Amino acid sequence: xxxxxxxxxxxxxxLICLATSAVAQPTVRDFGAKGDGVADDTAxxxxxxxxxxxxxxxxxxxxxxxxxxxxxxxxAGPVAISGDGTATLKMEGAxxxxxxxxxHGGTAAPQTVKPNVWEKQRTPLIDGLEIVGAHAEAVxxxxxxxxxxxxxxxxxxxxxxxxxLTGRNRNVLIGECHLYENSGIGLYLIDLNLHQINIANSHIxxxxxxxxxxxxxxxxxxxxxxxxxxxxMSVEHPEAANVLFDxxxxxxxxxxxxxxxxxxxxxxxxxxxxxxxxxxxxRKVGHITIADNAMSDVAVNIDxxxxxxxxxxxxxxxxxxxxxxxxxxxxNMVIGANVLDRNPDYGAANSNNGVLLIDCRDSTIxxxxxxxxxxxxxxxxxxxxxxxxxxxCTILDAKKYPLWIDGGNKIRISGCFFDGYGAKEAxxxxxxxxxxxxxxxxxxxxxQ
Numbered sequence: 084x085x086x087x088x089x090x091x092x093x094x095x096x097x098l099i100c101l102a103t104s105a106v107a108q109p110t111v112r113d114f115g116a117k118g119d120g121v122a123d124d125t126a127x128x129x130x131x132x133x134x135x136x137x138x139x140x141x142x143x144x145x146x147x148x149x150x151x152x153x154x155x156x157x158x159a160g161p162v163a164i165s166g167d168g169t170a171t172l173k174m175e176g177a178x179x180x181x182x183x184x185x186x187h188g189g190t191a192a193p194q195t196v197k198p199n200v201w202e203k204q205r206t207p208l209i210d211g212l213e214i215v216g217a218h219a220e221a222v223x224x225x226x227x228x229x230x231x232x233x234x235x236x237x238x239x240x241x242x243x244x245x246x247x248l249t250g251r252n253r254n255v256l257i258g259e260c261h262l263y264e265n266s267g268i269g270l271y272l273i274d275l276n277l278h279q280i281n282i283a284n285s286h287i288x289x290x291x292x293x294x295x296x297x298x299x300x301x302x303x304x305x306x307x308x309x310x311x312x313x314x315x316m317s318v319e320h321p322e323a324a325n326v327l328f329d330x331x332x333x334x335x336x337x338x339x340x341x342x343x344x345x346x347x348x349x350x351x352x353x354x355x356x357x358x359x360x361x362x363x364x365x366r367k368v369g370h371i372t373i374a375d376n377a378m379s380d381v382a383v384n385i386d387x388x389x390x391x392x393x394x395x396x397x398x399x400x401x402x403x404x405x406x407x408x409x410x411x412x413x414x415n416m417v418i419g420a421n422v423l424d425r426n427p428d429y430g431a432a433n434s435n436n437g438v439l440l441i442d443c444r445d446s447t448i449x450x451x452x453x454x455x456x457x458x459x460x461x462x463x464x465x466x467x468x469x470x471x472x473x474x475x476c477t478i479l480d481a482k483k484y485p486l487w488i489d490g491g492n493k494i495r496i497s498g499c500f501f502d503g504y505g506a507k508e509a510x511x512x513x514x515x516x517x518x519x520x521x522x523x524x525x526x527x528x529x530x531q
Contacts, residue, residue: 110140118144120173125150137162141212143169149176156185156204156229163208168236171213177220179247183207185228191253191279196230206231216242216265223262226252235259243267245290248275255280262286268293269315275300282307287325291317294325294345297335302328305338312355314347316381321350324357324386330368331361336392338371345378349404353381360389365412369393379429383409391415401425401436406458408438416446425455432457437464444469451476453485461487461511462504469493479503490514499525 112118114134115127124146131139132154139162154162164181174180185204189195207229214223214237223239226232227250238261239245245262248255248271255277262269262285269290270282277300287294287310294315295307307326316323325345328335335358345355355378360368369392377399378384384403387393387410396419400407407423410416418438425436435458438451448463448471456462461484465471468491476499478485485501486509488494494516501509510521 108138108140109136110142111146112142116146118142118146118170120145120147123147123149125152128152132159132162135159139164141166141170141172143167145171145173148172148174148180151176151178151182152180153182153184154207156183156207157199158203160203160207161205163210164212165208166211168211168213170211171215173215173217174221174223174242175217177218179222179225180214180242181209181224183209183224183226183229183232185230187228187230187253188251189253200230204230206233208233208235209237210235211237213238213240214242215240219243219266222247223265225249226255228252230254231256233257237261238263240264241266244271245269245287247271247273248277248280249273251276253277253279256283257281257285258283260285260287262288262290262294264289266291268296269312270295272297272300272302274298275302277301277305278303280305283309285310287311288313288315290315291323292320293323293327296324296327296329298329298333300333300335302333302335303337305335307338307340307343309342310344312343312345316348316350316353318350321352323350324354325381326356327354327359328357328368328371329359331359334367336368336370340371340373341375343376345376345384347380349380349382351382354383354386355379355381356384357386358388358390358393360391362389362412365389365414366391369415372396373398379403383407385409387411387413387416389413393417394419396420398422399424402429402434403436404434406439407436409441410439410443411441413440413443414445416443418446418448418451420450421452423451423453423456425457437462439464439466440468440471441466442468443471446470447472447474448476449474451478453477453481454479456481459483461485463487464489465491465494467491471495472497474498476500481505484511485509487511487513488516488519491516492518494519496521496525498522501525 114131116124244267269287312325375397379402437458462481466489480503
């Protein structure tokens with residue numbers, strides 16, 4: 084037998100073995116699931132999970148669930164729940180379709196991770212599935228006590244919430260996911276202790292009560308990057324935001340929102356990014372960077388309340404109907420080179436587009452560019468603020484004043500350019516503002 088023929092036979096044998104191996108991998112259908120959209124597949128899928136199969140695979144089909152599929156990671160794992168994008172889990176019961184429960188009680192530091200977590204629980208994976216809610220209280224995925232949970236290529240829609248993280252988790256990755264048209268929140272971090280989470284390259288939109296929402300939690304190292312996050316508010320939830328960090332209880336620090344589009348809707352009081360701290364301790368939300376995003380079409384594009392240590396730079400903001408940036412009782416902010424521009428292609432000048440700081444202190448506004456502000460008072464308002472430095476800003480075609488200093492003290496204005504404004508002077512000062520220094524180049528008609 085020639086060497087060439089032997090190679091061909093060997094190659095054919097290898098291909099047959101590989102094909103046989105692929106066919107032999109069990110799926111939920113081997114445990115009785117039908118995937119026909121008619122049969123209740125809950126028990127069959129849970130049976131496969133409890134068997135210790137670890138690789139829980141879903142072929143194409145619609146799998147009806149009437150109860151939660153619970154994955155106890157210390158018993159089932161390491162575990163991967165996956166499909167190739169052709170399988171739908173239809174959740175017809177209350178609660179999560181898929182619930183991952185681990186026992187990790189440490190931090191992200193390696194020495195705090197117990198051996199059983201590495202051996203049986205690490206990196207639970209959910210990939211390539213669609214979950215559709217068919218119950219008012221259905222949830223897509225809930226994760227508690229996990230180390231390195233990873234969600235990819237997951238679509239959740241028509242549920243109450245898309246993905247819920249609760250309890251204690253570490254080192255979470257969420258990427259290439261669609262959390263869409265849920266009646267509650269897209270990604271909900273609630274009653275949670277979590278350090279290290281990356282949310283990337285995902286579409287989180289048309290969720291009625293918020294896009295990415297943090298409440299009653301201790302969160303550190305949260306990074307949202309290159310996502311499209313839109314229209315996550317409704318008439319029923321007018322206060323909602325595309326991204327909401329609510330630290331009225333708990334704390335939310337060390338975060339970044341970078342390279343995203345955040346837009347819509349005209350629901351009153353809604354925001355694209357909203358940070359809420361505590362009035363008595365205005366430092367529980369902060370150390371946060373908001374950079375290089377495009378935001379529009381909400382009441383307030385960036386809304387900060389009782390925050391400390393927020394950097395806003397490199398963003399393009401427009402159609403903030405009440406304001407583009409609003410901050411109250413905040414400190415140590417840097418509002419840098421952002422573009423706030425009312426492009427006439429976007430319709431009538433019915434949005435204020437300005438910047439409003441109330442009772443803020445110890446902050447710098449530098450390189451800000453505002454064009455076409457329609458606020459009936461001023462493009463940039465400092466109300467009862469102190470130790471604020473405004474430098475190198477350009478404010479053009481303001482409807483009235485480019486800058487209004489309403490009360491406050493120790494404010495420095497330097498190197499700014501104001502032009503095309505509707506008032507007689509560029510800078511208005513009222514209510515006993517004191518220790519205000521304005522250099523000559525910034526006065527541009529100021530009568531003070």
